[in-house]
Amino acid sequence: MKELTIIVTVKQVPDTAEVRIDPETNSLMREGVPSIINPEDLNAVEAALSLKEQYGGTVTAVTMGPPQAQEVLEEVVAMGVDRAVLLTDRAFAGSDTLVTAFTLSRGIMKLGTFDLIICGRQAIDGDTAQVGPQVASFLDLPQVTYADRIEIVDDCAHVQRSLEDCTELVKVCLPALVTVLGGINRPRHPSLYNIEKACDETCVSIMGAGDLKVPASMLGLNASPTGVKKIFEPERTTECRYLSGDEKEMARTLINHLKDQSIL
């Protein structure tokens, strides 16, 4: 088996578990919400690094985002990624999944040939799971989604997919794109040696719209077919009955109500 050239896509996301709505202004409270690397992207990085350890080769991480998305690239360099590329430009702002995937695929095309692209299944801020398959589509690659195991056999990857009701083993010819589930592995911690590498600012190379040689009309908000028409707080309409008394009384009242409604 020849050495593998692997590309991993990563995304910086707000830690959605920490996001709250300000009841006064009805807006997302950004303050104090930490930015993190999307959890399943860490699994993608781990999958790439362990394949590299088995077969040799290189791992390149790519992200698109604002300048501070460099942080997540430094994080994956500290895990052992060889090369990191940040696609950043004001012209990229407001991209929907189609245009994000287009921009990422143009960035990836600049990196030369590769054998495998590994993505996390989905990002926690949007939960769409669309960007992986759309990158595959723009690069005209076969895709295998929902992977929980990847092995290389000759010029192919054998990938186990975890679906709703079954586990499917597929063979895909390389080059291909694979999206991985959180359960595929346990991401490693950064190593001291690699942290030093990550401290070197030159470990991340930066590309803008000009480097991709793509006209502005194909980028960002203006090129995105979807648009946000309205954002609102989820509606709550249920009439809630607060049960009174101590714990035992509440328990008794509830059981009686359930009996009345023939649920018991």
Added chain:
Amino acid sequence: MIKLLPEKCIGCGLCVKACLFGGITLDNKEPALNEYCTACGACVDVCKVGAIVLEGERSKAGHDTSLYSGIWVVAEQRRGRLQPVALELLGKARQLADARGSSVTAVLLGSGMDMHGETLIQHGADKVFLADASFLSDYRTLPAERVIGGLIEQHKPEVILFGATTMGRDLAPRIANRFRTGLTADCTGLEMSPDGLLLQTRPAFGGNIMATITTPLHRPQMATVRPGVMKAQHSPGRKGDIETVTAEPAPSDDLVHILSSVKKEQGRIALDKADVIVSGGRGLRDPRNFKLLEELAGFFSGQVGASRAAVDMGWIAHDHQVGQTGKTVRPTMYIACGISGAVQHLAGMQNSDIIVAINKDPQAPIFSIAHYALVGDMNIIVPALIEQLKSA
């Protein structure tokens, strides 16, 4: 891209209030954009003095929307069995088509699918395209994309709905790319505006907010919907056309081979089929307390669910997770124990018939959708419930 015209700005601050992302600031009446700006345009809409503009027109390279008509559902089958989500989508598609005065078409790929045509019609389809061929028996991305893509090219539907299953979420993005159109994932609400714009509402930011998304200039308008969100409507007398589509294999099909497919043990965890679900969250404080929930669920022959917090802490396996990244459930009764109710969780269970919430914090968001609120320590309340049930 958003452009500021500071000379017009009067420093009123409406834009700062309108921005959901903290992407615009006003310091000394000087407006400035920061890296959180997503160029959504909310600030442009509220600015009364025209000091904020959305630069550049939206891409005019859209499609001629007048050429597109009809609502399509890509129906899903596994091992030859039609999946319930296909019928749920048809129920919604029927409503959309009636509102629009257009028709519903179901597309089904597989091998030996004849008997499903009538079922699809009885659930709302006016027309069914059956692509019946042995190479389509098990879903594979590339052949499905090619066959369905060919039909779309020929018939130009206005809207296409997919189940947000592993199949729909694998296929729909490829189709969207093929036609360079918009795709909205996991819609919880779909409505048709009089001019044919599909209003697609979905949770965003882990479900903390809801967003209504449209695809104004591109067709078809595409959306995925999770199983259990829409309701199937059965009308036995309905009539419709079934058209068999010929499909040939192509060399690119061989890039992916299915080597084996092993059915997962159904086990005890079939949350989507449970009549009663007892779920636990961070408020359990100790993973061992899931034993209590199991005992409580046992009285109802129910199942145990969990919030993302409980799963992330490793207290219980992911199979139990209810919510936007877990399962969407719709049981007769849902008992939430020690779950505060992040919207991501609510998105997965708010359609339950009866919701009982047990939580120490009277302000917990879970109470806003609950029918019965028990404010107190679940570690005392759940044993009290078990005791009551034992004596009942």
